[in-house]
Amino acid sequence: MLTFKINKDNTAYEVTKCDKKATGLVTIPDTYSGKDVVSIAKEAFLERINMTDVIIPDSVEKIGPRAFAGCTGLTNIVIPDSVKKAGDGIFSGCTSLKSAVLSKNMKISGDKAFYGCTSLISVTIPDGIKDIGKYCFRGCTGLASVTIPKSLTEYGWAFEKCTGLTSVTFQNGLKVIGDRAFRCCTGLTSITIPESVEEIKLWAFAGCTGLTSVTIPKTVVKMGSGVFEGCDQQLTINVLGLCEKPEAWDGGWRNDFKVIWDFGGKNIVEEAGA
Helix, strand or coil, X not given: CEEEXXXXXXXXXXXXXXXXXXXXXXXXXXXXXXXXEEEECCCCCCCCCXXXXXXXXXXXXXXXXXCCCCCCCCCEEECCCCCCEECCCCCCCCCCCCEEECCCCCEECCCCCCCCCCCCCEEECCCCCCECCCCCCCCCCCCCEEEECCCCCECCCCCCCCXXXXXXEECCCCCEECCCCCCCCXXXXXXXXXXXXXXXXXXXXXXXXXXXXEEECCCCCEECCCCCCCCCCCCEEEEECCCCCCCCECCCCCCCCEEEEEECCEEEEECCCC
């Protein structure tokens, strides 16, 4: 069912192909011919539509681009902590995928890892992971809640157009909210940003038309442009511990929405359009 290839050093194997007729559960062995299986090749399982589950052993360190893309029957995936690197679109278009657990040690060097996984309802992004690439969960419309670990620094466009997303929890210790990270997440109604956050990048919450309340701490020293571009006019932005815009906040950060500067219990209000 699986095809393997020895590496150049003759020390380990890579899974290069899975039989197109594979059905049900597919288990990748941790060894083959007495040597570790350490990688999964580009498109090795591409569009194996009858495969419902796959077990990746903790010997695997690398998953190639589009390795499991288009596996429309796949329902759950656990990426072991042994995986350190993954390429473009590893599970993109897996439209039946309901849950995913990421490796805390992995770096997704490519984009669109889970792009368009419309049935995805549960995702675990463990603390330790730093980079999930761009568009990682873009268009995962079934995803209702997500926790952003404090270790994450690179996640631009990550949850763009996740229209079913209603709850985002930012771990205390998180430093950055990525550019366009939650753009067009129309189900979000309120956001509270922890005091550890120092930067909110451009268009982070643009197009979140359901958003009515945002709380920003004084620790945010840098703010990109258009962070709330296209949000509902009823949006109120509460800024804690500051009485005016810091110098490193872009001039177009608020897009004329109502801002309440809560400084020492004394509110300074900038009305919408002011």
